[in-house]
Amino acid sequence: xxxxxxxxxxxxxxxxxxxxxxxxxxxxxxxxxxxxxxxxxxxxxxxxxxxxxxxxxxxxxxxxxxxxxxxxxxxxxxxxxxxxxxxxxxxxxxxxxxxxxxxxxxxxxxxxxxxxxxxxxxxxxxxxxxxxxxxxxxxxxxxxxxxxxxxxxxxxxxxxxxxxxxxxxxxxxxxxxxxxxxxxxxxxxxxxxxxxxxxxxxx
Numbered sequence: 001x002x003x004x005x006x007x008x009x010x011x012x013x014x015x016x017x018x019x020x021x022x023x024x025x026x027x028x029x030x031x032x033x034x035x036x037x038x039x040x041x042x043x044x045x046x047x048x049x050x051x052x053x054x055x056x057x058x059x060x061x062x063x064x065x066x067x068x069x070x071x072x073x074x075x076x077x078x079x080x081x082x083x084x085x086x087x088x089x090x091x092x093x094x095x096x097x098x099x100x101x102x103x104x105x106x107x108x109x110x111x112x113x114x115x116x117x118x119x120x121x122x123x124x125x126x127x128x129x130x131x132x133x134x135x136x137x138x139x140x141x142x143x144x145x146x147x148x149x150x151x152x153x154x155x156x157x158x159x160x161x162x163x164x165x166x167x168x169x170x171x172x173x174x175x176x177x178x179x180x181x182x183x184x185x186x187x188x189x190x191x192x193x194x195x196x197x198x199x200x201x202x203x
Contacts, residue, residue, distance in 0.1 A: 002034040003198040004070060007190070008063055009077035010040045010088045013174040014055050015115040016077045019166060019186045022178075023075055023113065026190025033194040036071075038063035040092040065096045069104050073197030074139070075190065076130070077113040079170070080122040084129045093133050106138025109200060111193045112165040113186065117172050119158065127164035142196055148188050151181055161185045 005027045011017035020037055027035035039060045042049070068074070078089045099105055112127045127143075134141050143164050146152045152163070159181050160167035166186040168178040178186070 002032055003030075003072045003194065003201050005033055005035045005073045005075065005190075005194050005197055006038055006063075006068065006071035007035060007075045007077070008038045008040065008068075008092075009113075010042075010079070010086055010092075011058075011077075012052070012054055012079055012086075013170060014058075015168050015170040015174070015178060016079055016113070017058050017060075018178050019113050019115070019168055019182070020075075020077055022183045022186040023077075023166070023190035026187035026192075027075075027194035029187075029191050030194040030198060033198055035190065035194065037061075038067065040089055043088050043091055063092070065092070065099055068096065068099060071108070072201045073108055073193055074110040075113060075193055076110060078115075078126075080114060080116040080126045083122045083125045085126065085133075096137070100137055103138050107200075108139055109142045109193060109196050110134050110139040111142045111144070111189060113189060114160075114165065114167045115170050116160065116167065117170055117174075119160075119169060121169075123160055123162045123167050124164055127162070140200075142193055144185075144189050144192055147192055148185050151185055151188075154181060157181065159185075165189060 166189040
C-alpha cells in the first residue's frame with residue numbers, strides 16, 4: 001500500500017498555498033508515496049476577507065479531524081500571527097480532541113512550514129510555539145535541519161525558512177511571492193518528510 005502524506009494548511013494571501021503545492025510535488029517524487037493537499041476551514045466572513053483584499057481560496061478540500069487518521073505523515077502549514085499559528089489552524093487542531101484521547105496519530109511523522117511578513121516575524125518562533133500541538137498528539141516532529149545543504153547558508157538574497165521547516169517572507173502587504181530558493185526548500189521538505197514517512201511505515 002502507498003504511504004499517504006497529508007499536506008494540511010491555512011493560507012490567507014496564497015503564499016502558504018504556493019509552498020504547499022511545491023511540498024506536494026516533493027512528496028510525490030518519492031516512489032510509493034501519495035501526497036494530498038487539504039486546507040482548514042476559514043473562520044473569517046466573506047465581508048472581512050473582502051476588506052482584507054484576500055484572494056479567492058484554491059480549490060482544495062476542507063479537512064475534518066477524522067481525515068487525519070488516514071495519513072501516514074503530515075506537513076502542517078500556516079502564516080504567522082504574532083509568533084504563533086493563526087486562529088483558523090488552531091481552531092482545527094482544537095477540534096481533534098477525540099484523536100488526542102485515543103492517541104490515534106501517535107508515532108506518525110509531522111513537519112511544519114510557514115510564512116511571515118518579515119525576517120524577524122517568526123521563521124523560528126512560529127514552529128517552536130506550534131510543536132506543542134504535535135507533542136500532545138504523540139506525533140514525531142521532523143525538522144529539515146540543514147539537509148537542504150547550501151541553500152540554508154544563502155546570504156545573497158532575502159529568504160524564509162529555517163532548520164525548523166520551509167518558509168517564505170510575504171512582505172507587510174503580501175506583495176512578495178515565494179522565491180525560487182524558498183520553493184526549492186519546500187520541495188526538499190516534502191521529499192524529505194515523505195521518505196521518512198515511507199521508512200517508518202515500512203518498519
